[in-house]
Amino acid sequence: EAGVTQFPSHSVIEKGQTVTLRCDPISGHDNLYWYRRVMGKEIKFLLHFVKESKQDESGMPNNRFLAERTGGTYSTLKVQPAELEDSGVYFCASSQARASGANVLTFGAGSRLTVL
């Protein structure tokens, strides 16, 4: 089974530019999550999709961040305009829908964003 795929693996942009990160979850996984790790700090939750619907976007830093999951398959996370503090590694994860029990997330390799 293919894992969670993220693209690009690394993006270097200037402040004020736009970047779009893409995540392809494991096929059949209804849950899709975005997390971010800023240098050396904890990995922080950004948002959670169930299929194409945003279940929880309480971790999105501000309205410069826009996440979509059209058709409930892949997801994109756009940062526009990017600021210096947006630099970090953006992780995507997916998991199967389940009513209870351990929610085992499978993570992608991450997209490293560097804003200069």
Place this chain on the structure above:
Amino acid sequence: GEDVEQSLFLSVREGDSSVINCTYTDSSSTYLYWYKQEPGAGLQLLTYIFSNMDMKQDQRLTVLLNKKDKHLSLRIADTQTGDSAIYFCADLSSNTGKLIFGQGTTLQVKP
């Protein structure tokens, strides 16, 4: 809000045991997880434990959970150089349904 804390760095010699510690504040924790991140790679799930258990063993890995003290540890027996990585502790909150991560512990294994 919920918080997860880990020490940032641990150095051990090859063949020794490593113990990585984690504390959390969430009273409604259901599951606790350990993830491993090798350089350039994603987060790999190592193991997880249900909050009603106090121990789980899986080959070289032993997870101990003290629910009263909200303390979780990961013991790696016979640590190898390939175990060098960042280890993240995470808590699944039943309140929010979110995974809350710690800052990660960098494990350095010296030959």
